Amino acid sequence: MNSSVKKITVAAAIICSVLLGGCDSKGPSTQSSKAGNNQTSQASAAEFFKGKVLSIIVPYGPGGGYDQWARLISPYMQKYLGVSKVLVVNQPGGGGLVGTGKIYSAAPDGLTIGDTNAAGDVFSQLAKNAGVSFDVQKFNWLGRPDDDPHIIAVHLDGPYKSFSDLLQASAHGTTLKSLATGAGSSDYNAAVITLNSFKTRFQMVAAFSGSSSEKAAFLGGNGDTMSVSASDIAQIAQHAKPVLLIADEPFGKLADVPTVIDVAKKQNLPDSSIKLLHALVGVMAMGHAFFAPPGVPADRLAALRSAFQKSLADKEFVAATQKADLYLGYAPAAALEQETDTAMADGALFQPLLTASK
Template sequence: MKTLFKVAAVAVAAAAAVGVQAQDFPSKDKTITIVVPYAAGGPTDRVARDLAEAMRKPLGGVSVVIDNSAGAGSTIGTAKVARAAPDGYTLLLNHVSMATMPTMYRKLAFNVANDFEYLGIINDVPMTLIARPSMAANNYKDLSAWIAQNKGKINLGNAGQGSASHLCGLMYQSALQVDMTPVPYKGTAPAITDLIGGQIDLLCDQTTNTTSQIEGKKVKAYAVTTAKRLTTPALKDLPTLAESGLKDFSVTIWHGLYAPKGTPAPVLKKLNDALKAALKDPDFIKKEEGLGAVVATDARVEPAEHKKFVLSETEKFGAVIKAAGSYAD
C-alpha cells in the first residue's frame, strides 16, 4: 500500500511540475530554437527567419533563433528535433520532405507520424517548370512536342535527393509517362546556374527560387504547378500544367512547424496560438508574398488538420516515389 501511495505521489508531483513548466512557458530567460534542416540562405531558411521574427511578439518577446542543421535530405535536422527535450524550446520547420522521407529513405532514426507534435501549416509555395534559355520551344505546346521528340535524351535537374525540385520532377515524369535523366545538385543555386549555362534542359522548382530568374529572362518559363494561375506579375501569364493537358496535376511545396513528441498540451497551445498570430502578421504576409508563397489560412493551421494533411501527402507522394524506385539509403 505504501508503494502505491509513493508511486501516486511521484505521478502527482510530475504532473504538477509539468503544469508549472507549461504555465511559465515561454521563459524570457530561455531561447526558442527553430531547427531548419537545410543550409542558411535557402527558401526554407528564409521562411523560418521571417516566422521567427513574427512569432516573437505573440510569445511575449522571447528570443527565437534559427539552427541550420543541414544534410542527408533534411533527416539530420529532423532527427535532432525528434531527440530534443519536449519542453517547447526546440522546434522543427520543414517542408514537404516530412511527407516524402517515410518512403524515400529505407531507414530513419525517427517516425514522422509518431515522433512529433504537429503545430500547423505555414504556407504553400507554387512550383514553376523552366528550361535553359537556348530551348527552342517558346510555349508549353512546343515544349511538349520537343519532349516527345527527344525521349531518352532529356536532362532534368534537381536540388538533390528528396528536394522539392526532385519531387516535382518525379511527379512531372509520372504524369507524362516519360523517363528523363535526373541530374542532382547540392542545392538549387548550382542547378539553376547549370540550367542558365545550358548544361541541363529542364528544372521544376519553387517560385522562391525561380521568379527572379524568370523576371530577368535568364531562363524560359512554361507553366506553374498550381491548380489555378498565379497573380504574381512575373508569373501571371504562365498557364497551369493542368490546363496544358496534364489533368489534375497539382504540386505545391508547403512548410509546417513541429515540436518533439510529448511536449505538454498547454505549451503546444501557446505555440499554436503564436503561430496563428504570426500568420496574420501583415509584415510576415508581405515577406511571404515577396517569395511567391501563399500564407496558410485554412484548417491546416490547426494541429489535427496539419497532421491529417501530412499523412495524406505521404500517401500521395509515396506512390510516385515507389513507382520511380527513387530511394536513398
C-alpha cells in the same frame, strides 16, 4: 486547389484556436470550466517559455526559401512566445532528411521547432529512402506560412519554350537533365513524379544543399529544367521561364502558366495518371511547413501554434514577406495533419513512380 490544405479555412482555425482546447459543443458550464483550465495552461506555457531560447532548425543551407522563412519569422516568434532569443540553425544534408531528423529527435520540451520540406518528407517515407529517421504522421505541425506552388522552369533563352517542347524532345530521344535539390526534397519528387507520369526521358541532377545553390547552377547554364517554387522563380525571372505549374488551378502571379492537370488532360493521360497528379498537387500544397517533435506537452504546443499564427498575422511580418517577394498563405496544423494522413493512405499511387526514379 483540391486539397485538404486549401479546404480547411483559416477562419475555422482562428475560431478553434481562441481556446487552447479547440471548439467544444458542450454546454455553457462545461465551456466555462474548460476556459478556466485553458487560461491556467496558457499561463503555465507562458511561464515556461519566458527567458528561454527557441531553436528553429532549417534542413537546408543558408539563402534558400526555407532559410528565408525561418529568419523572417524568428523575431515574431520571439515576440509572441516570450522567449529571450530565437536561433536559426542550418542542418543541410540528404535533401533535407538530415535536418528534419534532427527536428524530429530533438528534446520534446517545445524549445526546438523546424521549417521542413513537408512534401519531400512524405515522399521520402513512402519511398523508404535511406536517411528517413522519422514518421511524418507523428509530426506536431504548427502550420504552413506560404501559398507558393511548385513549378518546372526552363532557360529563358534556351531551346524549349513550353512543357510540350520538352515532351516532344523526349519523344525524339533526348534525355532531359532536370535540376533539383537532394533526392529527399519536394522539388526533386515533384519533378520525378511529373516527368514519369508523362513518360519522359530524364536524368535528375540533385546534388545541391538548397534552392539557392540549385538556382546558381541553373543560372550557370546547367540542366534543361529546374524544379522550384514560384517565389524562387520570381527572384530570377529574367533568366528562367515557368512552363508547368504543379497545381490544379491557375496561380494568380503566374496565370499564363498551364497547370499539370490541364496538360495531362490535353496529352490524354489515363485517368489513373490524372488521379495521381491530383494527389501530388495536394501533397505539394503543404509548402514550407513548420513542426515540433513528437511528445511536446499540449500547453506548450498550443502556445507554439498560437505564436506561429499571430506571427503570420503581424502587419510588420506581412510587409516583410511582401518586400521579399514571398507568397504568404497560412494553413493550420489540422490541414497539414489531414493532408499527411491522406498522402500516406495514397502511398500505393506514388510508390511505383518513386521507385522508378531511383
